[in-house]
Amino acid sequence: MLLKEEQYVVKWLSQYGVLPKTQLIRMLQKPPQTAERIIRNLKKQMRVADVGGGYYVGLDSLCRPDQRTILAVWVLLKFIDYVDPMAHYPAVYPSQIFFLKENVGYEIVVLYEGEESLLRLLQPQDDLKYIIVLPRISMAEKLMLPKVPCLFATVGFEGAEEPEVTFYTEEAVYGTEQFLSKGVRQGRKNGREAVGSDPSGKGLLSGAPAADGI
Numbered sequence: 001m002l003l004k005e006e007q008y009v010v011k012w013l014s015q016y017g018v019l020p021k022t023q024l025i026r027m028l029q030k031p032p033q034t035a036e037r038i039i040r041n042l043k044k045q046m047r048v049a050d051v052g053g054g055y056y057v058g059l060d061s062l063c064r065p066d067q068r069t070i071l072a073v074w075v076l077l078k079f080i081d082y083v084d085p086m087a088h089y090p091a092v093y094p095s096q097i098f099f100l101k102e103n104v105g106y107e108i109v110v111l112y113e114g115e116e117s118l119l120r121l122l123q124p125q126d127d128l129k130y131i132i133v134l135p136r137i138s139m140a141e142k143l144m145l146p147k148v149p150c151l152f153a154t155v156g157f158e159g160a161e162e163p164e165v166t167f168y169t170e171e172a173v174y175g176t177e178q179f180l181s182k183g184v185r186q187g188r189k190n191g192r193e194a195v196g197s198d199p200s201g202k203g204l205l206s207g208a209p210a211a212d213g214i
Contacts, residue, residue, distance in 0.1 A: 002047070005030065005038050008085045010047055010059070015089050016097075018051050018058035018065040019073060022161055026077050027085070072096035072108040075133055075153050078165050079106075094118040095130075106131060116142045124148040137168055 002010065005028055012027060013019065025035040039057060042048040049061040056065050069090075076088060076097055088099035094115075095107040105125075110133040111118060122130070124146035133153045134140060140152050152168040 002042075002045075003038075006042055006047070009038065009042055009057075011086070013048060013057065013059050016066075016069050016073065018056045018063045019070065020055060020065075021057050023070070023073050023077065024057055026162075027073075027080060029080065029085075068110045068112075069096050071110045071133055071155050074155050074163055075108050075131060075165055078167075092123070094121050104129065108133060111135075111139070113139070116144075119143055119146065122146050131167075140168070 008028065009024060012024070021039065024039060025032055028035040028038060030038070039048065043050070048057050048059055050056070051058045051061055051063055051065070058065075076083070076099055079099065079101055082101050083099050087101075088097055090096070091098040091107045094111075095109045097108040099106050099108075105128045107122075107128060108131045109119070109122070113135055116139070119132070124130075126148070129149045129151070130146060131151045131153055132140075132143070132145075133155060135154070137152060137154055154166050154168075156164045156166065158164060
């Protein structure tokens with residue numbers, strides 16, 4: 001019978017497919033050596049296998065990673081300390097991941113260049129909030145956002161083992177207007193694209209003053 005943490009790993013891989021081993025180690029919320037041992041034991045039991053020379057782990061060595069899902073998991077990891085191990089799972093397209101934090105539901109939506117129209121497929125609910133992951137924050141200007149609280153994120157790979165995830169707040173313009181990023185509009189006035197960013201994202205989703213709408 002699998003230990004609780006081993007069951008978590010098998011469950012995550014069955015949900016998301018192949019994931020970088022670094023992500024699994026972070027998701028386990030254990031000391032790295034302990035997490036490595038959990039993964040190693042699963043390999044010995046042939047429950048999981050190395051993929052891509054060991055950079056990835058999957059249920060089968062023939063599995064292939066989905067980079068969109070992996071980007072979403074990097075964003076999820078910024079909140080993993082506040083999310084129960086079984087309180088995140090694949091979301092309905094075009095979202096990638098749903099997670100529950102402090103009894104509030106969030107969906108992570110990863111958009112590539114030219115995919116702005118995918119947001120029209122979202123089905124917003126009053127108790128649901130979105131984290132929209134973009135290749136560049138200036139792309140936010142082209143989005144028609146759902147009328148629920150949204151947060152933007154970018155994932156930057158600078159050669160480190162873990163990418164830098166930066167979050168940007170979106171402030172609501174009430175009335176009949178769409179939700180627009182106040183920070184983006186102010187940035188354009190000042191000749192900048194930066195929006196009130198928070199590298200950790202924790203303050204943005206925990207009721208900090210900078211994110212009243214989130």
